[in-house]
Amino acid sequence: MKKCASCTKDLPEAALHCVFCGAKQPPAPAVQPGLAKTAFGYSNEMMEHLKSQAPASGPGPYVPPSPPAYQPPPPPPRHPPSQPPYGGGLAPSTNPNAATMFVQGGPPQQPQQNQAAFMQTAVSPPQHQPQYPQPVPQPMAPPMSGMGVQGPQYNAYAPQPIAPYHGGAARPHNANAPIEPWKDALPLVMIAWGIATLVAFAVPMQIHPLVFNWDMIIHGEGLQKLPMLVVAALGLLGVVLGAIPMAVLPRGILAALLGASTVIVPLVAFGALPPWQFLVVLGGVACMITGQLLRNEYVESTLARMLVTIGVACVLLPIVVPDHGEIPLVMLLKSVINGHVDSETILALATLVFVVVNLLAWLPGPATAGGKIFAWIWILAPFIVTAIGLVSNASHIPDMIKESPATLVAWVPMTTAAAFVGYGLATVFGKQLE
Helix, strand or coil, rough: EEEEECCCCCCCCCCCCCCCCEEEEECCCCCCHCEEEECCCCHHHHHHHHHHHHCCCCCCCCCCCCCHHHHHCCCCCCCCCCCCCCCCCCCCCCCCCCCCCCCCCCCCCCCCCHHHHHHEEEEECCCCCCCCCCCCCCCCCCCCCCCCCCCCCCCCCCCCCCCCCCCCCCCCCCCCCEEECCCHHHHHHHHHHHHHHHHHHHCCECCCCCCHHHHHHHHHHHHHHHHHHHHHHHHHHHHHHCCCCCCHHHHHHHHHHHHHHCCCCCCCCCCCCCCCHHHHHHHHHHHHHHHHHHHHHHHHHHHHHHHHHHHHHHHHHHHHHCCCCHHHHHHHHHHHHHCCCCCHHHHHHHHHHHHHHHHHHHHCCCCCCHHHHHHHHHCCHHHHHHHHHHHHHHHHHHHHCCCHHHHHHHHHHHHHHHHHHHHHHHHHHHHHHH
16 A cells, blocks of 8 residues: 555555546556566466466356355344345445455465365455345235234144034024023032922921821831822932032933922822813923023023913913803902902912013013022922911911921922922023023
């Protein structure tokens, strides 16, 4: 390097004019032949040595260097870089270790056999090599909501889950309907009322002399044992079937059969059918309890409303059908008009009004229309009738306790049977409404 004669800027030794101010420079002093350098910064002796090692046929055609092995690209920076990522700009990007035309001291020391290849690479024109590989086209993702990093990610190559095979077309589930709403309630009802039935079975039938229900089983003859056996089986099997692990649907079927057997088994065994009015009312109450439980959970179900309507019609049928030439409902209204009102008349009127009120089940959803409340009133109907009878004969309660305590809990097996039938049938029908 030398100084410009005019502006004192650093210039190469071989420069004849200053690239900064344009002033002509004095000729450079002569140098020894062995120390002269070429335009690429190498001495004449090295150039002659490289020529002597080159093949005699000439340099040959230009062979571009082989591209480097593919390396995975680094992750993109969080903020955009100051320079284009793909080698954009005015000047092409080159190897930072490539030799320039103003190198002092000669090229770095390399093995003898690689000098020709190094010289050819040094004098070859710079090649444009992008810093990142070309992007691989990806499959188009479906439109999704959200933008940027906040939007959902979609992987088109991820394996999609396969629905299990059920042996046929699966029935779609109603999103507004619950799934197994009595999964926990049914076992609780069976265990609680089963224990209550066993306690009522253990209450003495008489005090003087002391007689228990199991004495009827031990000392009874023939079919006399059957009523007490049915009550004991109702309580014991209710506790067992409610406690053991079981699917909801089989438990509901067994509960309904167990409750219905309390009435069916004695009727079949004795062979004497009660009046048709009793059977129709009994079936209507079973439909009413089941329908109201379904109406409380499946608020849009038409089946629940139909069951309630059928139950109302069955309960009202005996009082609107003529009996011995007279209609019971007309006779009841005449008795009230004439002022003959007693406890039985009040109970009949209250029952009539309550039965009609059950038609509130036809109210539109999502209101439950008091379905569970109405159902439990029907389940506890034996207790309500017993309590009304005890209140009307309050003076005789101490004598009843002394003579026959079992009379006070005689309603428990009937209530247990009603609860088992209602919850069992509601569970069975409910599986069809899911």
